Amino acid sequence: MADSLSRRRRWTNRIMLTLTGVASVLILVPLTLILSYLMTAGSGAINIDFFTQLPAPVGEEGGGMVNALVGTLFLVLLAGALGLPIAVGAGIYLAEARKSPFANLVRFIADVMNGIPSIVTGIFVWAWIVLWMGRFSLLAGSVALAVMLIPMVTRTTEEMVRLVPRELREGGIALGFTRWRTTLGIVIPAARGGILTGILVALARISGETAPLLFTAFGNPFMEWRLNEPISALPLLIYQYAISPYDEWHRLAWAAALVLIALVLVISLLTRFLIKDPHRER
Amino acid sequence: MNAELQPSTMAPHRPSRSPGAEAEASALPPARELESAVEATDFSFWYGSNQALDSISLTVPARKVTALIGPSGCGKSTFLRSINRMNDLIPGIRHEGDITLHGDSVYRNDRDVVQLRKSVGMVFQKSNPFPKSIYQNVAYGPKVNRLVRGRAEMDELVERSLRRAALWDEVKDRLDSSALGLSGGQQQRLCIARALAVSPEVILMDEPASALDPVATQKIEELIYELKHEYTILIVTHNMQQAARVSDYTAFFYMGRLIEMGRTQQLFTNPHEEQTEAYITGRFG
Ligand SMILES: Nc1ncnc2c1ncn2[C@@H]1O[C@H](COP(=O)(O)OP(=O)(O)OP(=O)(O)O)[C@@H](O)[C@H]1O
Ligand SMILES: [Mg+2]
Numbered sequence: 001m002a003d004s005l006s007r008r009r010r011w012t013n014r015i016m017l018t019l020t021g022v023a024s025v026l027i028l029v030p031l032t033l034i035l036s037y038l039m040t041a042g043s044g045a046i047n048i049d050f051f052t053q054l055p056a057p058v059g060e061e062g063g064g065m066v067n068a069l070v071g072t073l074f075l076v077l078l079a080g081a082l083g084l085p086i087a088v089g090a091g092i093y094l095a096e097a098r099k100s101p102f103a104n105l106v107r108f109i110a111d112v113m114n115g116i117p118s119i120v121t122g123i124f125v126w127a128w129i130v131l132w133m134g135r136f137s138l139l140a141g142s143v144a145l146a147v148m149l150i151p152m153v154t155r156t157t158e159e160m161v162r163l164v165p166r167e168l169r170e171g172g173i174a175l176g177f178t179r180w181r182t183t184l185g186i187v188i189p190a191a192r193g194g195i196l197t198g199i200l201v202a203l204a205r206i207s208g209e210t211a212p213l214l215f216t217a218f219g220n221p222f223m224e225w226r227l228n229e230p231i232s233a234l235p236l237l238i239y240q241y242a243i244s245p246y247d248e249w250h251r252l253a254w255a256a257a258l259v260l261i262a263l264v265l266v267i268s269l270l271t272r273f274l275i276k277d278p279h280r281e282r
Numbered sequence: 283m284n285a286e287l288q289p290s291t292m293a294p295h296r297p298s299r300s301p302g303a304e305a306e307a308s309a310l311p312p313a314r315e316l317e318s319a320v321e322a323t324d325f326s327f328w329y330g331s332n333q334a335l336d337s338i339s340l341t342v343p344a345r346k347v348t349a350l351i352g353p354s355g356c357g358k359s360t361f362l363r364s365i366n367r368m369n370d371l372i373p374g375i376r377h378e379g380d381i382t383l384h385g386d387s388v389y390r391n392d393r394d395v396v397q398l399r400k401s402v403g404m405v406f407q408k409s410n411p412f413p414k415s416i417y418q419n420v421a422y423g424p425k426v427n428r429l430v431r432g433r434a435e436m437d438e439l440v441e442r443s444l445r446r447a448a449l450w451d452e453v454k455d456r457l458d459s460s461a462l463g464l465s466g467g468q469q470q471r472l473c474i475a476r477a478l479a480v481s482p483e484v485i486l487m488d489e490p491a492s493a494l495d496p497v498a499t500q501k502i503e504e505l506i507y508e509l510k511h512e513y514t515i516l517i518v519t520h521n522m523q524q525a526a527r528v529s530d531y532t533a534f535f536y537m538g539r540l541i542e543m544g545r546t547q548q549l550f551t552n553p554h555e556e557q558t559e560a561y562i563t564g565r566f567g
Binding site: 165167168170171172173174175176177178181185186189190 | 366368371396397398399400403404406408410411412413414422423426427473476477480
């Protein structure tokens with residue numbers, strides 16, 4: 001009896017291990033497929049020009065995407081500047097206020113915002129900002145990306161702050177610190193690594209977004225960084241080039257996709273290395 | 283059920299008491315006759331509709347060690363946290379009666395809670411050093427509370443606090459490394475140093491050694507014995523031997539009530555109440 005039971009346990013264990021093993025291999029398949037395909041299709045078009053030249057006119061060989069690289073950089077940085085203070089602040093508030101009705105409302109709104117399709121965000125920002133300004137612009141594109149960023153970072157920040165053990169907070173309170181001092185001086189530093197990870201993951205996410213930029217940043221064949229001018233971005237360029245009829249543009253689209261993926265990978269790796277909290281090791 | 287009560291887990295040591303300590307202990311007067319640091323009068327406490335403390339009246343003598351013992355859930359932590367008003371953080375709480383610190387009500391309306399918590403330090407069951415360096419852990423309280431001026435004075439305060447917590451020699455060469463790299467016992471002593479750095483009068487300890495091995499526990503106990511010359515110490519413990527070793531007075535709580543308080547020696551050898559005797563001999567709890 002006991003023997004058959006333990007044999008059954010062993011088998012269950014083996015089967016489950018195999019299944020989870022297979023699942024983790026399967027998860028690698030799309031990533032490797034995408035990466036290897038991008039490498040073969042895109043790496044041919046990657047050279048110095050790609051990073052330093054503006055796109056060549058239709059029919060001409062060569063050219064690059066420096067405007068899109070700069071555009072993506074500006075869009076993401078500005079979106080971060082606009083969205084992160086709000087998002088981190090709201091996340092800390094949610095973690096502190098927990099069950100207050102207002103906190104529940106904010107949490108609900110953040111979750112709804114997280115679920116809004118990005119194309120809808122783009123249309124809304126178009127209706128508010130593009131129509132109001134009368135033009136597509138870097139500002140409008142950044143606002144659209146910030147609107148996506150805020151709920152993501154709000155929720156991850158809240159989760160990370162909540163993970164800080166209650167004892168740590170009580171340690172501050174027991175020393176006579178005010179609540180905000182305890183939060184800012186002890187709880188947030190303890191959650192810093194997690195908050196930063198959430199921020200970087202969200203930045204990586206929005207740096208690849210296309211839909212919210214279609215009616216906001218719009219794209220621009222020239223170098224641009226002014227707030228009130230349309231601006232190019234890597235995902236926009238990929239989209240435009242991919243649906244074009246020209247083979248040369250298709251090659252460039254693959255190259256841009258490769259660069260975009262590399263960018264996201266670099267950010268993910270940065271997350272790993274940057275966030276070696278010196279006070280976490282044991 | 284009651285691992286702490288099994289003789290096999292008794293730590294075989296005693297704090298190294300000075301000669302004559304035994305005589306001193308038996309000569310202790312009843313707690314009421316001493317200068318009191320903390321005094322509870324008919325203090326009752328509720329979490330929502332759940333009453334955790336029922337009319338506690340208790341005198342904690344100054345510069346002595348008072349132990350709180352009793353079965354799990356009897357309200358020891360609640361009482362301790364009522365003294366420095368840590369329970370204020372919990373929604374839906376309510377109290378009746380009063381607790382005073384040197385005759386001054388802890389609960390009066392215009393009481394400065396921040397000031398109160400500076401004079402009543404607290405050490406927790408689970409050591410909770412801040413995720414900062416060892417130095418910063420001790421210095422952060424005095425810095426925030428603006429107790430010292432300048433780096434030199436701060437250095438001196440940090441060293442003094444660490445020395446008093448019997449930790450200085452172990453950490454003096456690594457003050458700038460993370461506090462989380464210390465052992466559990468060292469972390470707990472660091473938390474004691476952190477509490478000492480803001481110059482409290484009373485130190486509340488909620489099972490400070492329950493997560494520590496016997497050697498680290500002994501260090502904490504010796505430390506408590508040293509500290510009582512300057513500080514009033516109130517310690518919650520599940521470990522009967524520990525209460526007997528470190529405390530001058532012991533209070534026995536049961537189901538939210540104070541059953542008995544007396545000199546530790548008397549309470550353990552000759553308790554007045556049947557429930558106390560049943561508990562300390564391990565017949566229930
Ligand atoms: N935050 C809280 N909310 C509601 N009830 C609580 C809370 N904290 C404690 N209680 C209740 O109050 C009573 C006393 O709890 P308390 O923590 O003071 O007991 P204790 O003597 O410290 O127990 P232990 O020895 O297990 O630490 C228990 O019935 C407990 O369930
Ligand atoms: Mg307790």
